[in-house]
Amino acid sequence: MDLTLLHPDKRHELSLRVEKVKFQMQIAGMDGLLVGSPTNLYYLGGGVFRGYVYIPVDRDPLFFMIPPSEGIGDMCHTIRKPEMIAGILESQGIGKATKLGLEFDDLSYSEIRRLMRALPAGEYSDATPVLRMARLIKTDYELRLMRQDGMRQAEVYKQIKHCYQEDMTDMEFQIEIERVLRRVGCLGYLRAAGNRMQLNMGSVIAGANADVPSPYDFSMGGAGTDPSLPVGASGEIMKPGTAVMVDMNGGFNGYQTDMTRCWTIGEVPEKAVRAHECSIAILRDLEHFAHTDVAVGEVYRRARRLADDAGLADCFMGHNHKVAFIGHGVGIELNEMPVVMERNDTPLLGNMTIALEPKFVIPGVGALGVENTYIVTDTGLENITVLDESLKQL
Amino acid sequence: MDLTLLHPDKRHELSLRVEKVKFQMQIAGMDGLLVGSPTNLYYLGGGVFRGYVYIPVDRDPLFFMIPPSEGIGDMCHTIRKPEMIAGILESQGIGKATKLGLEFDDLSYSEIRRLMRALPAGEYSDATPVLRMARLIKTDYELRLMRQDGMRQAEVYKQIKHCYQEDMTDMEFQIEIERVLRRVGCLGYLRAAGNRMQLNMGSVIAGANADVPSPYDFSMGGAGTDPSLPVGASGEIMKPGTAVMVDMNGGFNGYQTDMTRCWTIGEVPEKAVRAHECSIAILRDLEHFAHTDVAVGEVYRRARRLADDAGLADCFMGHNHKVAFIGHGVGIELNEMPVVMERNDTPLLGNMTIALEPKFVIPGVGALGVENTYIVTDTGLENITVLDESLKQL
Secondary structure, X not given: OOXXXXXXXXXXXXXXHHHHHHHXXXXXOOOEEEEOOHHHHHHHHOOOOOEEEXXXXXXXXXXXXXXXXXXXXXXXXXXXOHHHHHHHHHHOOOOOOOXXXXXXXXXXXXXXXXXXXXXXXXXXXXXXXXXXXXHHEOOHHHHHHHHHXXXXXHHHHHOHHHHOOOOOEHHHHHHHHHHHHHHHOXXXXXXXXXXXXXXXXXXXXXXXXXXXXXXXXXXXXXXXXXXXXXXXXXXOEOOOOEEEEEEEOEEOOOOEEXXXXXXXXXXXXXXXXXXHHHHHHHHHHHHHHOOOOOEHHHHHHHHHHHHHHOOXXXXXXXXXXXXXXXXXXXXXXXOEEEEEEOOOOOEOOOOEEEEEOOEEEEOOOEEEEOEEEEEEOOOOEXXXXXXXXXXXXX | OOOHHHOHHHHHHHHHHHHHHHHHHHHHOOOEEEEOOHHHHHHXXXXXXXXXXXXXXXXXXXXXXXXXXXXXXXXXXXXXXXXXXXXXXXXXXXXXXXXXXXXXXXXXXXXXXXXXXXXXXXXXXXXXXXXXXXXXEOOHHHHHHHHXXXXXXXXXXXXXXXXXXXXXXXXXXXXXXXXXXXXXXXXXXXXXXXXXXXXXXXXXEEHHHHHOOOOOOXXXXXXXXXXXXXXXXXXXXXXXXXXXXXXXXXXXXXXXXXXXXXXXXXXXXXXXXXXXXXXXXXXXXXXXXXXXXXXXXXXXXXXXXXXXXXXXXXXXXXXXXXXXXXXXXXXXOOOEEEEEEOOOOOEOOOOEEEEEOOEEEEOXXXXXXXXXXXXXXXXXXXXXXXXXXXXXXX
């Protein structure tokens, strides 16, 4: 349980992150914020621990550690339970907050109510958007970690063709990819917000299974192998004449990249080849079109127009079931801000990290398309998941 | 997205589960209950879907499906959002609940507040304990699924020694076990309540790493390989003179069993051998001692007394950091009721399923002990994770 950002040589990074949170607190009119979710504890401490972080808008943050977690330095206080926080704040001269932020989206109703009772305040407000906004623009340190993810994920994807054997099921193929990922250091556990993204280490979708919808919030569906986890690989043998889409876990260090490549088993129909080429063309276009100050909704609209112009509207972002986005922010969580959808007028900002995934589902053939993770710059998008994107046979 | 319990041949099972929930609702004085968490949707529908289940205490349940999820039969209604539920209930002659149950522990504060606005009621009450109590005693159908898990998990554990190679790291060993588990059908994703059980497919703990505490709610700790996921295997080479504990995912069908076995690399000190034998002796004893109507706290106390009598109190259930339980319920979630801890006076009941894991940490050597999943019967515990328990060299 190393809280890496509390080490003396990382205090600058800690300050940067805390300042970003405080800026968002000011916009939201919050004078105090209590963090308790693993994602945001990791963001602020550089390590997951048992406890809380309290940020007064005008003072240094306080780390409250519940044993066996322990902190280092004078910012850290040991508590047994959250009910002990208020007394420590008072003893430090930090009064009751007028407007206290709590993570309404990230903690359960029971936890939030307990924290409200433990920390009296003038009023309570949702801190989830505040923390998401703070995490939206990555620091250089975070970008370094994400570049590392991208390089490692690409390194594994280079080996994917060696994971394939004839007459394999999609699940057998996925299991071999999981093993290579794990051996290169993938942590496996997929950190996402909410309860709508449950699966094991990602998704391999082959053939007709691509057109089976899933209740989860992934861009592509798949039946899964059991009604308790209805998403992704279905356990069917991968047949000649179909496409296989690999969209597996790129988390090696607390951050993650999101990356998709496709292969075919034998030859696939011309429309599938064209769809894949269209996805690559959309990404090439967006890499220049999308830069600082372009509205996120414009990026979505441009991608959809390019798909329409190619005569592929019927299969863009799904066929039986379509999703309404072509990308999303990515960082500590797989589903960060912004969602790249039509009704999102917020501008892209420098050092946002977004995954763009213009994908197509050709019924009976499979899912086609490419996904890369990008850093937004003033002149366009910098791809951090660099690897050949062409559609090759396995 | 197959809702298996809505098929005509499974309606009996659906009725059984609904009746159990209604019985708990009556005890809690609830006349309505709205379910929205994946775990409880799966429990009631036999498949995870996007939507909700509403249970009026005196009528049949209603399934509300959000596309692309779709239901079968007249219990199912299509909605776009939860705000449409109240109108459908009214049109069916189901009035506003006097006391409406919502899953306070399983859904976020935002979700619960949205559901409260969507469904006016006299008052709102926590449905998490109601659903946990209903799930506590398994039906024959559920027991069949759990017996299947136990057999498959034991089958994989038989192959574990073949996953080992000299000079492997604990993580490399875990990755090979993950692969065998997945190939036998393990779903990988570990379903647990709350945000305090994050890891990839389980835990392999070797040598000194056993004594490193973790912030997560697992019986054993481990440093992990990254501060973002500080639990389990640490990536160190497994050295002669140490023990390796394998406690990996036993989920193959929506339910799961929990099972631990240990091996040694070369010879280990006598105390480690004695601790392992003590764990086996505790389980043999509890298998007769623990039966219907024995208080859960008594089971804990008896296990601890046996460890004390063996002179092993200092390393029982941890050394640097001890946990206060020796077992837990298991089913759809890994951490179901009851927690087998001292202050739990509730009685064991027939067809509860519990995992018992009397474990020891010998500093510098590793974690020792055995875990089995049991069905509670009138005469004792029925082990459903049957496999040799002795401490063998890898």
